[in-house]
Amino acid sequence: MVNQAFIQLFNKGKESLYQWKPQTDRTSEAAFDVIDFFCCGGGMSLGFASLKDYFHTLGGVDINSTSLKTYELNHGTPVLNADITTISPKSNVIQQTFKLDSKRPLVIIGCAPCQGFSPHRKKDGDKPEDARNTWIGYFSDIAVNLNPDFVVMENVPEILTGKYKNHYEEAKKVFTQNGYYVVQRVYNAAGFGVPQARNRAIIVASKHKAFTLPDEILTEDEYKTVRDAIADLPHVDARHQTALTDRYHRCSTHKQSTVDVIAQVPHDGGSRPKGVGPKCLDKVNGFSDVYGRLSWDKPAITITQYARNPASGRYSHPEQDRGLTIREAARLQSFPDGYLWNGSLGENFKQIGEAVPPLLALAIATQIALTIKKQDNNEQNI
Helix, strand or coil, rough: CCCCCHHHHHHHHHHHHHCCCCCCCCCCCCCCCEECCCCCHHHHHHHHHCCCEEEEEEEEEECHHHHHHHHHHHHHCCCEEEEEEECCCCCCCHHHHCCCCCCCCEEEECCCCCHCCCCHHHHCCCCCHHHHHHHHHHHHHHHHCCCCCCEEECCCCHHHHHHHHHHHHHHHHHHHHHHEEEEEEEEEEEHHHEEEEEEEEEEEEECCCCCCCCCCCCCCHCCCCHHHHCCCCCCCCCCCCEEEEECCCCCCCCCCHHHHHHHCCCCCEEEEEEEEEHHHHHHHCCCCCCEECCCCCCCCCCCCCCCCHHHHHEEEEECCCCCCCHHHHHHHHHCCCCCCCCCCCCHHHHHHHHCCCCCHHHHHHHHHHHHHHHHHHHHHHH
């Protein structure tokens, strides 16, 4: 049974999220400070920032300066452009950059890039593990040194099982040895209203033994769809994108040959007919989604940084003969229209595709907020 207190606070946060405007006022009376590692464009931070009475964003850390500019534009905080492997756990650089007050409660977010854990790497066989996998180990050491009340991590489900599980177990050991209780769960982001089928592992290390992760609030027949997210947007001609009223409602400028291929794909979830498009696609199994169209009345497939390219998967518009626009991809990730993006079209798609869907982040923030509230009430009763 879904917790009604959770639903009420989640909906309040969702309303705030979709009214988002870039932040300029840094004053806050929120209970907890938040620092976001591997922050990318700020999707996870946005979910927490939507509960303004509970969470105050101090800033983000990332190796990509273009993504950090997006973060800075929206959250109005200091940012740290750094490779996490170069930051010593005993260094004071985090405290100094974000003016961390050791007396205030703290939430640390750390969503290391998931490429190293992706099932798509299975084809690599016995090749060395992706160096990015070690970032979780570096992160956990830095996090515990900051002594937060909560540490939140998001990644692909493969981090919890199989070949790369040892990296998760290493981080879990660091947390438990430092007095944290660790819980983990795999979610479909669609269960919290994201119009996209996106399965992700959420891991929370908490000083609160009673903390539990929330249940999804929507059943499969209640999922938000592509139609819910983007049907109201104006038509876009992939070959002639001029006089745009929304600078983010633009797609890649396709070659005419690409447009011709998409035009032969049936509308509303259709797949590329055999013999249409590059001949190499018919010689190898596994390319059934290439140039395929999204379905109006289903959630989108997982949005990645490659969602700009119809040749990368089922990323063609349900009816129009083109790939997705920045605006469409952002909405399918549950970003509000008031969110700003920095960089080129390709860089925008990279930031969107690598982001934690804000509504999924909001769900975790909501559960943490309720834990804080319950503890405060208990202390007052005592």
